Amino acid sequence: AQKVTQAQTEISVVEKEDVTLDCVYETRDTTYYLFWYKQPPSGELVFLIRRNSFDEQNEISGRYSWNFQKSTSSFNFTITASQVVDSAVYFCALSGGGSNYKLTFGKGTLLTVNP
Amino acid sequence: AAGVIQSPRHLIKEKRETATLKCYPIPRHDTVYWYQQGPGQDPQFLISFYEKMQSDKGSIPDRFSAQQFSDYHSELNMSSLELGDSALYFCASSPGGGTPGQETQYFGPGTRLLVL
Numbered sequence: 001a002q003k004v005t006q007a008q009t010e011i012s013v014v015e016k017e018d019v020t021l022d023c024v025y026e027t028r029d030t031t032y033y034l035f036w037y038k039q040p041p042s043g044e045l046v047f048l049i050r051r052n053s054f055d056e057q058n059e060i061s062g063r064y065s066w067n068f069q070k071s072t073s074s075f076n077f078t079i080t081a082s083q084v085v086d087s088a089v090y091f092c093a094l095s096g097g098g099s100n101y102k103l104t105f106g107k108g109t110l111l112t113v114n115p
Numbered sequence: 116a117a118g119v120i121q122s123p124r125h126l127i128k129e130k131r132e133t134a135t136l137k138c139y140p141i142p143r144h145d146t147v148y149w150y151q152q153g154p155g156q157d158p159q160f161l162i163s164f165y166e167k168m169q170s171d172k173g174s175i176p177d178r179f180s181a182q183q184f185s186d187y188h189s190e191l192n193m194s195s196l197e198l199g200d201s202a203l204y205f206c207a208s209s210p211g212g213g214t215p216g217q218e219t220q221y222f223g224p225g226t227r228l229l230v231l
Contacts, residue, residue: 033218045158045205045222052218091157100171101209101218102148105157 002027004094006106013082014114020078021109023092029053033095034068034075035103040088048090051075082113117142119208119223127229128196136191136226140208146170147189148220149181150205158205164189165211196230203227 003026013019025034036048049061051068058067063083067076079086089110093103120139128134140147146165150158160173164183175181178196183189193200204227207220 035219037222043203043227044224045207047219047221050219095218101146101220102160102163102171102173103150103158103220104160107157 002029002032002094002096002104004092004104004106006092006109008109009107010110010112012112012114015084016081017113018078018080019082019111019113020076021090021092021111023075023077023106025073025075025092025094027094027096029096031096033101035093035095036066036075036077037091037093037105038088039091039108045091049077079111082111084113084115087111087113119206119221121204121206121223121226123226124224125227125229127231129231130196130198132196132230134193134196134228136193136204136206136228138189138191138206138208138223140187140189140206141221144208144210144221145187146209146211146217147183147187148207148209149175149189149191150207150222152203152205152225154202161191193228198230201228201230 005024032053034051038046063080065078089108091108092106095101122137148163149161152158161175163171167183178194181191203225205225207222209220
């Protein structure tokens with residue numbers, strides 16, 4: 001069975017601070033995919049990033065960066081210079097390889113960025 | 116770019132009534148997923164379809180059924196509604212069949228169902 005744990009239920013920061021959201025996962029699949037989705041107060045789920053299990057290279061995309069470490073089963077997400085519009089619930093999610101890509105989500109982290 | 120379309124966006128029903136939720140995937144996406152998100156919860160996988168065939172099933176109640184049509188849109192039918200069915204229902208789509216990016220699901224805006 002797959003499991004995603006987001007230990008931080010709520011984080012509050014002041015605008016322009018950097019913030020890192022933690023995610024730890026469990027899976028028996030050798031090929032799997034990790035995702036971060038953002039859910040703003042309006043309710044939609046917005047895809048942010050995807051990482052394949054066979055590619056541990058960490059990347060930066062604008063103000064977003066992520067740190068994938070297979071050795072510790074972690075997939076952390078960092079927002080640099082946070083903005084009020086970043087306030088949302090952030091979900092880490094996992095899907096297996098093969099033909100089954102259903103997502104298993106963590107419980108989410110509520111990020112509040114204060115002006 | 117075109118996104119996933121869900122209708123209706125809001126729905127209010129009484130207990131024991133039926134409801135039908137519709138999902139129109141992104142053009143050229145042939146895989147559809149349905150998720151249920153209760154208040155303050157994470158989304159839970161219900162069911163998925165690839166090329167009009169059911170491809171996987173999660174924690175979907177027997178009172179619910181779904182299908183994917185020839186134009187790839189999908190409908191989630193919910194009968195004998197209960198108070199606990201009140202939730203946000205998401206549809207997501209992805210390209211399937213070995214297409215690059217098939218692992219990534221793009222979500223619609225959701226249908227907010229309230230059962231009274």
